[in-house]
C-alpha cells in the first residue's frame with residue numbers, strides 16, 4: 008500500500024478531534040491536504056484531514072517540532088493571503104458595478120504599469136475580487152471569513168499634517184459613541200494641523216489602504232457603505 012502524502016496547510020483551533028486516531032479535546036489540529044503521486048495538492052477544502060500533531064508527525068515521518076513549525080508558517084501565509092484579500096475587497100468591491108470608466112481609473116491608478124498594455128481593468132478587477140472571495144471562503148483552516156460589502160465596518164482615520172495615517176479607530180455603532188469619538192478626533196487633528204477621514208472596510212488594515220487611495224476610490228467606498236446601510 009502506498010504511503011499517503013500530505014502537505015500541511017495550517018493550524019486549526021476549531022477542530023479538536025484527531026481525524027487519524029479519534030482522540031478528542033486537542034488544543035489544535037493540523038490541516039493536511041492530500042498530495043497525488045507527483046506531490047501536487049489533490050483536493051479541495053473538503054478533502055483536508057485534521058490530525059493532532061503526534062499523528063501528523065507519524066503520517067509525515069517528521070518530528071512533532073517540525074510539524075508544529077511548518078504548520079505555524081503555513082498558517083502565517085494563510086493569514087497574509089486573508090489580509091491581502093480583505094484589502095482587495097475593501098478597495099475594489101465598491102467599484103465592481105461602477106461605470107467602466109471609473110473602474111478603469113481606479114484600477115490603472117493603482118497599477119500604472121498596466122495602462123496601455125492591453126490589460127483590461129474591468130477583467131482584472133473581476134479576477135482580483137474572485138480570487139479574494141475564494142480565499143476568504145476557503146475553509147481549509149477554519150470557518151469562512153466575512154467578505155461582503157455588508158460586512159464592512161466604518162473606521163475613523165486620523166492623518167498627520169504631512170498626510171500620514173497615525174491612527175485608525177473603528178467607528179462605534181451608537182450615535183453618542185460616534186459623536187464622542189468624532190469630537191475627540193477633531194480636537195486632536197486640529198491641534199496637530201492634521202485631518203480626518205471615515206472609510207468603510209473589512210478590517211483596520213484595509214481601512215488604511217482605502218484612506219490612502221485616490222478620491223474616486225473613496226467616493227465609491229462611501230457610496231457602497233451608504234447603499235448597504237440605506
Ligand SMILES: [Zn+2]
Nearest residue numbers: 025027028062
Ligand atoms: Zn491522532
